[in-house]
Amino acid sequence: MARAVTTQRKLAFTIIAWTVGLTLFFPVLWTILTSFKTEGEAIATPPTFFFFDWTLENYVEVQERSNYLRHAMNSVVISVGSTLLGLLVAIPAAWSMAFSPTKRTKDILMWMLSTKMLPAVGVLMPIYLMCQWLGLLDSLVALVAILMLMNLPIIVWMLYTYFKEIPGDILEAARMDGASLGKEIIYVLTPMAVPGIASTLLLNIILAWNEAFWTLNLTASKAAPLTAFIASYSSPEGLFWAKLSAASTLAIAPILVMGWFSQKQLVRGLTFGAVK
Amino acid sequence: MATKQTQVTAKIMMSPAVLMLLAWMIVPLGMTLYFSFLRYNLLMPGMEEFTGFGNYEFFLTDPAFLEALGNTLLLVGGVLLATVIGGTFLAILIDQPIWGRGIVRLLVIAPFFVMPTVSALVWKNMLMHPVNGLFAWITRGLGAEPVDWLADLPLFSITVIVAWGWLPFATLIILTALQSLDSEQKEAAEMDGAGPISIFWFITLPHLSRALTVVTLIETIFLLSVFAEIYVTTGGGPGTASTNLPFLIYIQALLQYDAGTASAGGVVAIILANIVAIFLIRMIGKNLET
Structure with missing residues (x-):
């Protein structure tokens, strides 16, 4: 019953x-x-x-009429490039904060987080002008650099929370067994750190792929990634719904799949470890 | 415990990230502050002069500012209300024993991964279009006059579009918190004869309070900067009916080339965001100690 x-x-x-x-x-x-x-x-x-x-x-025409692949490539370069550069800078930083913390580690982490709270529009003018002066408007270089700096706090934080979970005792044990620093890193630490680094990579590629403030304001056509390319369909003469849909489907499909794989990390990355 | 040498190594490992972020914060911020005190129009180079608080006065007394501020608060408040309440119900729903929970979860979180320009355009055209949109077809089917959503209810429509994108975020975080709830506590309450509503009110909700606070604070930070959805749908209009603070500053900066006023507006936006940020950072900082 x-x-x-x-x-x-x-x-x-x-x-x-x-x-x-x-x-x-x-x-x-x-x-x-x-x-x-x-x-x-x-x-x-x-x-x-x-x-x-x-x-x-529609898929054929989107490519023929507007060179869709070029914008897709821009998106790939911007999101992957900014994330990889970010990891390059963040891994050593997070590593040292997790394994040799000092009194100021917490303050540094909180400060990094606070830079993320700066609204982009607050610095629109100086960033735009700096790009103009350097001839970097509508260039991939500027966007890779800006998105890397924008996501750097999240990357450091995510890595920090993952590295924190690697037990320090294991390092001691390896050292006692006579492992050199090089061996320690290759055989002991890397296997334990890779999953955390991979999730950080995935989430930040997603965030950079969908970023739509700087990509809209700093690109015109040459360096426009998919966010800006799709925005060009907003003009009244661009009302081709089937083509808009085809372009949109291609733009969201890869990221949707990646997102579905990273749902767990999403919570961790976006709440800075406050909700687990 | 750490030796001097490892401390030095740690500093060296940290310095690139710290220095880069320091530059990223100080240089543009300093420039924004500096520009905000200048009469500075990009179309008239070489004519810059110091105006004191002139730009602030101009920006803050512009009737568009108060409307933009109001719109910003309405947008943030509306999306928060919808996502926090909706997210709580959705999370509880998904947490029930159901068939195909994994798939339902995937369906629910999908909107979060749709880039803002795509979601805004899909809603604007294929759903909210007053003639060919799906909503118009449904309303006509019900025998009513179709609504021209983005023209007649611009701010509400944008709130709906943005809320659709953020609902998964709230749901996912609340669900994560929900799953860490001790089921024994709930069972004990059930044994004592507590109904589902009192269990929700006295056990579930207090347990979720932390997650709800985090969702509210983080969403607020992001929602204060909503831009792309307005950019591709209404362009801030009709008039200034759907202009929020970021969009108003964007208009000053890149459409009217008034770098001085835009910078003053930028400083105002930064102050506003910082009020929220202080609370968020305190909360996360507390969590770091435990």
């Missing part, structure tokens, strides 16, 4: 949860579906849901 009630309850909650989940996901699903329609079908009323002539022409 009790069992029947729980199954019923489970069924009820399952139906509610799936309804809510599908509703929230609907805009994404709708974008994907529309990307396979013709322009005429995309704006048709009543809308067609699954039974339309599926076509790939």
